[in-house]
């Protein structure tokens with residue numbers, strides 16, 4: 001992914017633009033590497049965002065994955081966590097303490113779940129808007145809105161040539177560009193809770209992956225924060241630890257972070273972080 005992006009710099013001669021997604025803010029800058037995904041902090045309003053999707057910056061995930069991860073996290077916190085521990089405790093009495101802990105923590109989780117519900121509703125509205133008004137730039141894969149004019153677009157500019165959204169600065173034909181495909185609402189059943197009989201049930205082990213709370217090797221479902229560069233919890237710690245994380249972010253007036261559920265071990269990809277370079281526009 002990273003290598004491909006680095007090569008595209010040499011083929012594209014046009015400068016791209018990055019615009020602060022905060023509607024009240026007018027910060028715009030030229031970017032040397034507009035097809036790369038990097039973290040931007042707006043020097044005017046302080047807003048932190050992803051250079052490609054304008055959302056909260058996310059680590060170890062592509063922009064395309066974020067909506068589904070967000071949806072899954074909401075389903076997990078809202079209903080699936082309870083179902084999961086119920087199923088586990090039914091299979092194996094050792095998990096009963098975990099289920100009891102879940103029941104005790106239910107009330108303190110309500111506020112977080114309410115915030116997640118709000119966020120999820122915003123996400124669905126955003127997905128609908130994008131599927132109706134946006135297409136994908138074939139060069140940088142940005143979700144681009146057509147702001148009027150003919151079908152020949154320059155990614156990041158409207159038809160008068162003004163910079164109104166972030167873009168890579170390369171031309172494409174709107175009528176041939178791929179439409180934005182929104183996430184499907186597949187309901188909470190997507191978290192696999194079907195466990196085998198106690199005898200044959202093997203707990204998945206995520207080799208060499210350590211939980212940041214209990215420092216044990218992660219077993220069962222692994223939880224990674226996608227807005228922190230490195231934060232992982234095991235399934236036994238995640239309820240308390242993700243709640244604590246959520247409270248910390250709220251205290252700092254930051255948006256809640258989203259955790260990715262990883263049921264099976266994955267190969268770690270260590271991409272080289274792209275170097276950000278900006279020039280202020282006159």
Ligand SMILES: [Zn+2]
Pocket residue numbers: 020021022025026027042043044045046047
């Ligand atoms: Zn700004």
Ligand SMILES: [Zn+2]
Pocket residue numbers: 037050051052053054055058062063
């Ligand atoms: Zn992004």
Ligand SMILES: [Zn+2]
Pocket residue numbers: 137138139140141142155156167168169170
């Ligand atoms: Zn583009």
Ligand SMILES: [Zn+2]
Pocket residue numbers: 211212213214215216233234235236237238
């Ligand atoms: Zn743990």
Ligand SMILES: [Zn+2]
Pocket residue numbers: 225226227228231245257258
């Ligand atoms: Zn985080």
